[in-house]
Amino acid sequence: MSFIESIVGDINNVLWTYVLIIVLIGLGLWFTIKTKFVQFRYLPEMFRVLFDKRTISAEGKKGTSSFQAFAISAASRVGTGNLAGVASAVAIGGPGAVFWMWVIAVLGAATAFVESTLAQVYKVSEKNQYRGGPAYYMEKGLKKRWLGILFAITITFTYGLVFNAVQSNTISLAFANQFDFGKNMMAIVLVILTAMVIFGGLKSIANVTQYIVPIMAIFYIILAVYILIVNIAAVPDLISLIFSNAFGIREVAGGGFGAAIMQGIKRGLFSNEAGMGSAPNAAATAEVTHPAKQGLIQSLGVFFDTILICSATGFIIISAGGYEGSKLEGVQLTQNAFQTHIGDWASIFIAVAIFLFAYSSILGNYYYGENNIGFIKESKTALFIYRLAVLGMVIFGAVVSFDLVWALADLSMAIMALINLYAISKLFKIANRVLKDYQRQRKEGKDPVFYRDVLDNQDGIELWERKEGKKENN
Template structure:
């Protein structure tokens, strides 16, 4: 281990062992209670809103459709975290890590509702689209532009650069292991494909991810479900093993209990992003009649990511065995597990799937950085330099070590999450008042429409004016 990896590892140990665990679980529980369990009460409503005709299309309007915004955030969620991240969590934290991934998802979905609702409330209308996210609600809701700039720099570094290195690293490992495909060649391919899309703008990203993510997710889930059905008799034992390792006396005595919690929360956050402040950037771009609608949709994304996809991967990995003491990295463990269950062709499928998942994640990650660079300052030169830096980190990721890129990811997302969690806690009353307004209108049998005058404090809200909103929604 290099000196840099050692230093980053020590910092991560402090942040994740003491600070982030308390913040993520504690605030997730607090948001859940204060919203009266919004993520469970409104689960059917989430599907209704996602496929509602008024949210499926944004033609002739400024923003992306609600479904496209969901796809952009899903592009970042569905991918490396579900396949490589789950594998590394189990390898280092044992089967019990899956339980803690569930906990962070169930509680985090309330956090996701709050941050994405706030992103809609404080979004800024521009000529052809909306912009918004944590940097915007920090400036306009908290009146702290300096904090918005700090967050904008952090998310640009985290997603646009570090997380994209993680994505390309995973693709490189998968193809090198399966096909003995040279890392330099993969770097060239990824740079070419990424450049073609990121120089096309937001609509291009939305169109590509809207096509790739649902198809690949469905294919992956179908294969995972097939494996589970074939091994259905083992599922009760798998669930029992997960719970036993999450709370078992042996794990507590041996220190594995702490590892299960830390790895479950680390990889759970990387995968579903609830509370990290990334998804609100996509949520703010959506054309919806009420901020709570997009909050519900983004909350659904957390369930979709962790409860469905991560669980399926975890069951398959645990039932295949061989993860304890393995020298294989992340995605290679997943490839071996699928090959164990359904034959040699399965590891080839995983290689192709991770390529498409991770590639779509690169596109989603890129947009988060672009959005926040625009927040700091509109600059064509700055944006061009950022695009080159993204391509550079894609190359770096293909050749860097697995441990280094994941250590950098853990550090940067910890800092980013702490800044965002502070902001949404301070602004929670706004999000909760918006939810109450939505709930009132639904009880009256209406399709909710939001106006900012229902809030006592309207400072910093540039959209949702009654006259302007009526015009926009005709």
């Protein structure tokens, strides 16, 4: 596997050093400036629309509520990225990596607003439910179905296959560290559980994880906050250490500066998904009266994920120490840090939590792929082959090295992000016009309702039509 790791690593070095860092930060800055810092100006508004229950569909409610969409995306984000990704970033890039996770989150919140707003604008209604996402706004907004198909293939490969290998790898490492559970045995357990859902249709397993995961996520946050409160006196020094490592002369001279940036951006993107094109698939399913509302909610999700949860994990790992030169990998570092702070039981909790987080992510990632295969063409044969490939990657991830699965994840999410970022940069004018319409209505004291006729170019927008008697000067 070392040869494959070497090839993938070389490609990643080029993509992340010379392309992704410029595109992610550059577009994030551009979106931030052009929207006049929407992610900061509308922070209070994000909490207001979070509990919005209004609906404008003539058939009645057929999508998830704003809060449900936020809860689903938050639950899916709290997991491998927060527990294993942050640990990996700190171990390789040092404490300064946390700062660069903050940077990518702050700028990424504007990017998340744009992509999720566009997902709402170009969503479609199929079988009394909403569907949408990058593949749809590429086809309907850019008039490039071929690009939508390319993105659909990419997200299917990235989430359904590669990211599922990351999830099974994380579970395998956590259980090997805590219970001395063999990798091969874990691969068998995971592939059986996954097959029971995707082949056997045992949705009850998926439903159980949907209920348990938010509870575990809340408990993890409470546990992390408790550790921070107990060690509150050390927090100012931790923040100082993070900043000094992000910009320190010693780090620049020793090459640690670049490592901190790369790791912070890579793991920040993996965790909060801002700009990658995954969150818009979920955002499109929400029932809101204005696309900008869902854009704001997804921006809040980025802050929640990175500024709150990733920071807490980073603080706990840094304060526990022992991450430099450690033989532990990913989530094992997080387990060790929690164990150092509050005892052996915390490490057991992390192992169980990561099993539930990662397993639910395997199922969620699978459905991302299934939905995008459906966008390309409804095919039972393609779906069958895809399901076999998913099970194969679950086994693969459980038994191979930590470095290989994360290198593959870095490569696939880089390609996926570049395709999506190109599309949303081309469609930004639409998202910005939608935002201005929202701002105008809020200034007039209204609870904003969107109609597509406020846009100069309504081509490709199937919903949001103004009903009879709803005429208004826009």
